[in-house]
Amino acid sequence: MSARALLRALPLICGALLAACAPMERVTLLPSQDGSPSAVVIKSAGKETILDKPYTTDTISGGGTVTSSQEQPEAVRQKYASTLSALPQRAAVFLLYFDTATDVLVPESQARLPQIKAELASRPAPEIIVIGHTDTVDTQSYNDALSLKRAETVKRILIEAGIPGERIVAQGRGKRELLIQTKDRIDEPRNRRVEIRVR
């Protein structure tokens, strides 16, 4: 082999060597909690592969080739046990409602407060996210301000109930996340709610 030919082949040789040294990578899809379809889109070596069956593993070789294999759920859970067991707990969600045009919680919502405190006590490094929601009666900017105000009110109620304020964040989501889907400008009490997420 002439020096020139060797030089020309160099990128190929290097590529092959790099591929041999490159780590093997695996992506395994888990079922989504609510059973809805989900997928991971893998872009590797200029190609796209869609991983959309739970407990399927896509193995990406050093050269970027992707191969699929179906795994046993138990085997996946065992293989990744130490990683999966470190996943934080999902948020616990509570919905609170007010007496019409007041800052007073309806009795059913009042009764939720001890449950929220118990949930808080059961978690490591707990946070409470208080999210205000509105119905579609008013404009976006008006509802953004109103929803934040409702969240701040609930934050005050939680502090009065003995929850440390520094653990609580108040947020407004306006009319972007309706519980009951309605057209614009619809008065719907079930959409005028405050959502509490303990996480």
Add this chain to the structure above:
Amino acid sequence: MMNRFARIACFAALMSTVAAACAQAPDQPAGMIKTSKGTTAIERDGKKTPVTPGAAVLASDRIVTGADGSVGITLRDETLLSVGPNSSVWLEKYAFDPTTHEGALNATVKKGTMAVISGKLSKQNPNAVQFKTPSSILGVRGTEFVIEVGDGE
């Protein structure tokens, strides 16, 4: 002439530094450490910070674990991440607007394993969330999954 150019360049450099500092100032943490086991560390600005439940995770942090280590993180949009043993994960970029749910999440698994339960960012816009490995880019479509970057085996 040269002198004037140098002065302008200097001023421009200064302004961009100020702009970068201003942009960073109101940054909120990206998330919070919820679980930690064994040997773990957060690498920030070249320094190692201990990983304890309740500690803040910031954009550009690296999470590093030893053979017995694991870390669980809840990001502000409720993306849940866990980093397994012998791993190194870089939280490259993070932003989340709690009102609109817009923002960005980019994280790279350099080695080891990471489990993901996607949150509000990817629900709002799947393209806002991207995970990388040394060879690939992963996009999520409402997903729970595990990424493993082996050591040549």
